[in-house]
Amino acid sequence: MKYPRLLLNIRLLLLSLPAVMVLAAADDPPAHRPGCKSRCGDVDIPYPFGIGDQCAIHHGFDLNCTVVNGIERPYDGPFEVTKISVPDAKAWMKMGISWQCGHDARQSVWSDYFTDTPFRFSYVDNKIVVVGCNTLAYMKSEPHIVGCYATCSDDSIPKNGSCIATAGCCEAGVPDDLGYFEAYFNKKYNSSGCGYIAVMEEKAFNFSTTYLDPTKTAFWDASYACLSNNSHCVGSTNGRGSRCKCADGYEGNPYVKGGCIDINECNNRTDPCAAIGGVCQNTQGKFTCLCPPGKHETNGVCVAIPPPLPPSTTTSVPWVMPVVGASVGSLVLVITITCVYLIQERKKLQDIKQRYFQQHGGIQLEKIKSQQGIAFKVFSEAELQEATDKFNEKRVLGHGGHGTVYKGLLTGNIEVAVKRCMSIDERHRKEFGKEMLILSQINHKNIVKLFGCCLEVEVPMLVYEFIPNGTLFRLIHENHGRQISLATRMQIAHQSAEALAYLHSWASPPILHGDVKSSNILIDCDYTPKVSDFGASILAPTDESQFVTVVQGTCGYLDPEYMQTCQLTDKSDVYSFGVVLLELLTRKKPFNFNLDGPEHEKSLVLRFIYVTKEGKLEDILDDQIMNDESMEVVEEVAELAKQCLEMCGENRPSMREVSERLDRLTKSMQHQWAQQNPEEIESLLGESSMASSEVIVNTGNLSIEKEAARGLQWGR
Known part of the structure; x- marks a missing residue:
């Protein structure tokens, strides 16, 4: 089997790595076992990987250190390993x-x-x-x-x-x-x-x-192999493919890290500065010609500095010196007072930032993060100011009930969404650091990833991954001419339900979202939904005193039982998700104040209940999904939405049950199509x-x- 010379970095997940690390932590240090190689070439080999007998936790993590072109390189079978990250549970290989x-x-x-x-x-x-x-x-x-x-x-x-x-x-x-x-x-x-x-x-x-x-x-994209700094990809001499080359002013091997080394032009036999009468001084990638003492550059040549002019014979006025001295003294005094004031104000600002940091649990968060080795960053206010161009209005992605979201660009051109919350209650203020640590560990493909937070401000700011294609609300209600198939709607409904079921049933401790709605479900480029905006979320209460809270949410989605009891439960999220199902089936907004007529015509939920009682479900459905082949699935989804919208929370299904039923409906619909169109x-x-x-x-x-x-x- 022949392959072209292109080498590509392939990132692999190490699914069993976290479990084996826990088992081995008591016996071996986190870096490597005693007597085993910790590096192969320029690649670190952390445990549970190893080179040699008894150096890896088991044979699945054995690596070979092979010399290729005079350089040691680690291999896993036929594939060269270029990087290993134990915290991320990932390895990079060339294939x-x-x-x-x-x-x-x-x-x-x-x-x-x-x-x-x-x-x-x-x-x-x-x-x-x-x-x-x-x-x-x-x-x-x-x-x-x-x-x-x-x-x-x-x-x-x-x-x-x-x-x-x-x-x-x-x-x-x-x-x-x-x-x-x-x-x-x-x-x-x-x-x-x-x-x-x-x-x-x-x-x-x-x-x-x-x-x-x-x-x-065949082609060979050498940019993947140009590992050294100060190197770049150029066309090959035979006109086929490309190769790596050290930049001008550097020499060495561009295919290894640190391989391109600065050329010291000043050590050459021929002094490059001799022609202009200068002294050569080497710099990174180039050199500079400096004029020696007593000379300065004129038209690119070092010439002698002319002697100074003789002192002036003008008679000085007696009062000039005292006036000049008083002016200089006054200026120095003003500058000194200003500097002292600025230093004091800066210290006050730092004290305020430190107090906010402590109030929001920052010290506890940093301690736990360090102990557990979690990749969760505590950003400074200055970093987020720079990332959002000082929270420029042009960077606003959207406004919500809990704050404003800005598009940010971190160092390394990493796009993020920065949320400035408007307020935070006293209970969340005390537990904020702990809750952020829990939310940061949520790892689900249908939940927006929380990268970090900023705690040195009065109301903390959150930093999430950036999802470019807008919200489900925008897809449903602001693209009326766009076709959205039933299969796509079922995919969005099922995967969104999976995310909420994960928060309720598998997160530890369980998390209640508190503001489920179509504008809090983001849509990725392949129509993959991602649940976002945990501004109203709380950890599942452990005692009755924690149930009492201020009712918050969005009109049209709020659970009636929650509004009456002020007790947010997992069934409150189920009710709100039922409204989202109706939006997917009807492409109508949850509440329309502009409509004239009775109250049930303005509320999507009340109108849905009315037409189902009258047996006229077709009157409210979106025309795009009404056909003989899909009506059976549509009716079952409508029945599921009806159960989610029960007035009594105990009569509603759990999000786990909702997710499983949507999964079965999706698979049955796909299976039916495959049988009809083999x-x-x-x-x-x-x-x-x-x-x-x-x-x-x-x-x-x-x-x-x-x-x-x-x-x-x-x-x-």
Whole structure:
């Protein structure tokens, strides 16, 4: 099996790593076992990994330290390991790329290599990338077939750094729990030129228009191998591919970290500054010519400084010196007083910030974070001021009942959402640090990740991951001409319910969201929902005294039982989620003050209850999902929403039950489609009408997203 020379960083999840670390912590230090190598080349080898007998926790973490071109490099089987992060439970490895030129296919088959190991491909960090004109390629890993179709349309011009399906580059998501895959090309489309497919770390890939050059039979993107600072990628001397080169003023090996070393031009036999009469001084990557004492530069040449003019013979006025002295003294006094005042004010500000930090539990948070090694950052106010351009109004993403959200850009070009809360009650103020620590440990694909917080202000600020495609409210109510299939709505409903069920049933301690609504559900680029805004959330109460609180939430979503008792429970979230289900079924807002008529016409819940009693459900449904094939599923979802909206909380299902019922309905709908259209499962992979589309096939339950395959919704 031949592979091109392109090496790509592949990020893998170490699913068993956290458990084995707990078992080994009592016997071995966190770095490595005594007598075992802690580094191979420039890569740290932390425990539970190891090199040599009895150095790893078990054989699944054994690595080999191999000398390649005179440099030590760690390997896991045939794959070079470039980095290991135990806190993130991730490892970076270099793997191959599959390619085909014309009908000459080169398929990379890594069958079952990671199946019986602790490793899995990270579906969060990696993407399946296909490059080429008219290239249909896909990865097969039972029960999944995932790939996409890249074309070269006359309407789309390829651009460096932009992966666009109609301009020679497309991407597809990596399935969850992927341990192996096989790469394939559809020869019907790859008739000329070269096409490529690989799984790689998304942020490491940078598309180049040179990849589409029809004269090349393979490409090698050396930028992935240029590890040294002060190095860059250049075209090769034979016109095929590219290579690494140290920057001007540096020499050495650009393929290793620290390999490019500064050239000391001043040590050369020929003094580069002799021609201008200067003295050579070396700097990083270059040199400077300085004029020696007694000379200065004139027109690029060091010349002698002319002697000073003789002192003035003008007679000084007797009163000039006292006046000048008094003025200077006054100026010094003013500057001194100003400096003392500024120092005092700065100290007062620091004292205020420290007091807020302590009030919000910052000391306890830092202590626990340090002990447990949690990747949760406590930001300073200055960092968030800089990230949001001093909270510029142009950076506002939205306003809510609990604060304003700004788009921020942290060091390293990391996009985040910064939320400035408006207020915080006394109980949350005392427990804020502890609650932030708990929320930061929530790791669910359908819940927005909390990166950190700022505690040195009166009301703490929160820093979340940035989701670019807006809210579910905007998708439903502000895009009236846009088609939203029932399959997409079911996916959003099911995955949102899974997130809330996770908070209620699997988080420790359980978490009540408190403000479930469509504007608090963000939509990712592939219509994946992410529950956000935990401003009204509380940890599940442990005694009755903690139930009493100020009723807060959003009109149209509030649980009637919560408004009467002031007791927020998990069934309050169930009621609010029932309203979200109605929005998905009807594309109507929860409350419309502009409508004339009786009260039940303004409230979506009251109108829904009225039409269901009259047996006229069709009067309220969205026309886009009303057809004979889908009505059975729609009616069952409506029945589930009705149960969620029961006045008595005890009669409502739990979020776990809601999630399981939506899962069954989704699978039954997919299974029904597959039985009715078996011939389309294979044809969708090669359908000529596909353009900039992402193919998602699940052969385990014979389900396929037709809209995705035809590019109606998820094409990139």
